[in-house]
Amino acid sequence: MCGVGRRLEPTRSSMNRRSCALVVVGNEILSGKIQDSNAFFAARELRAAGVALERIVVVPDELDAIADEVRGCAARCDFVVTSGGVGPTHDDLTLEGVGRAFGRKLILNQELAALINEHSSGRSNPARLKMAEIPEGAILNHASELWFPTVQLENVYILPGVPQLFEPKLRMIAERYRSDPFFIRVIYTSATESIIAAYLNDCMARFPELMLGSYPKFDDADYRVKLTLESKDRDYLARAFDYLVGLLPREAVLRTQ
Numbered sequence: 001m002c003g004v005g006r007r008l009e010p011t012r013s014s015m016n017r018r019s020c021a022l023v024v025v026g027n028e029i030l031s032g033k034i035q036d037s038n039a040f041f042a043a044r045e046l047r048a049a050g051v052a053l054e055r056i057v058v059v060p061d062e063l064d065a066i067a068d069e070v071r072g073c074a075a076r077c078d079f080v081v082t083s084g085g086v087g088p089t090h091d092d093l094t095l096e097g098v099g100r101a102f103g104r105k106l107i108l109n110q111e112l113a114a115l116i117n118e119h120s121s122g123r124s125n126p127a128r129l130k131m132a133e134i135p136e137g138a139i140l141n142h143a144s145e146l147w148f149p150t151v152q153l154e155n156v157y158i159l160p161g162v163p164q165l166f167e168p169k170l171r172m173i174a175e176r177y178r179s180d181p182f183f184i185r186v187i188y189t190s191a192t193e194s195i196i197a198a199y200l201n202d203c204m205a206r207f208p209e210l211m212l213g214s215y216p217k218f219d220d221a222d223y224r225v226k227l228t229l230e231s232k233d234r235d236y237l238a239r240a241f242d243y244l245v246g247l248l249p250r251e252a253v254l255r256t257q
Helices: 038-048 063-076 094-101 112-117 126-132 163-176 193-206 234-247
Strands: 017-027 051-057 079-083 106-108 132-135 139-141 148-153 156-159 183-189 212-214 226-229 253-257
Touching: 017 038, 017 063, 038 051, 038 079, 038 163, 051 063, 063 079, 063 094, 094 106, 094 132, 094 148, 094 156, 112 126, 112 148, 112 226, 126 132, 132 148, 139 163, 148 163, 156 163, 183 234, 193 212, 193 226, 193 234, 226 234, 234 253
Parallel strands: 017 051, 017 079, 079 156
Antiparallel strands: 106 132, 139 148, 148 156, 183 226, 183 253, 212 226
16 A cells, blocks of 8 residues: 555646755765766756746755755755655665655565565565565555556655656656746847846846846857747737847847847
8 A cells, every 4th residue: 555645736726836855865976977968857847837946055965955946846846856765775865854854764665575576577686675675654556557656645756766757757746736838038149148137137026027038149159148038928028028139239230039
């Protein structure tokens, strides 16, 4: 049987904006032995689903570090996704760390143990069964394309760090929390940031809810600064876009999207 738990589903009243934090666990990331791609993938997929990824943090394979970060992120955001540290070796501590964040001990989940035994053709061993020890009260989220379910404790989803497993699981979670989309407009300019900074400040003063990004380019690109304007309100974005284009020197605006 699954552990007793409550599935946390988005409510219609809060579908306008959803927030997420990603906690990447692993000494190999912090030491540069492995290049993490899960953060970039998560940022892109969550944005496409209308979810604001508010925090990405990398922590070492240490129980207190995992617990402290997960606890803070779970209180701050609608949901949290962890990446890494769920395998059978000594340094796979994420499940225990997440449990510690909520004051839960690890217990052997019989359903998960049976799945591991079945997938191992009846040859499971203590190392494999370590992956069936999950925090008390956690639940299992099944997906048809993957035999190993995603463990969820409260609003925290515990994912493996291997990209081939992380990515389909993250897509499932992003779909669960799908929200109103972000709309975006882009302005490419020939001016430097120091020239247009005052115009950007003016625009933000007039449209304080706008997400305005400024990205200089220093290579041989045909522009100097790319400006991105984002909002979940299409009309608000259109008004902010028109206002900023009107502020910028006409000769500095190369093209818009």
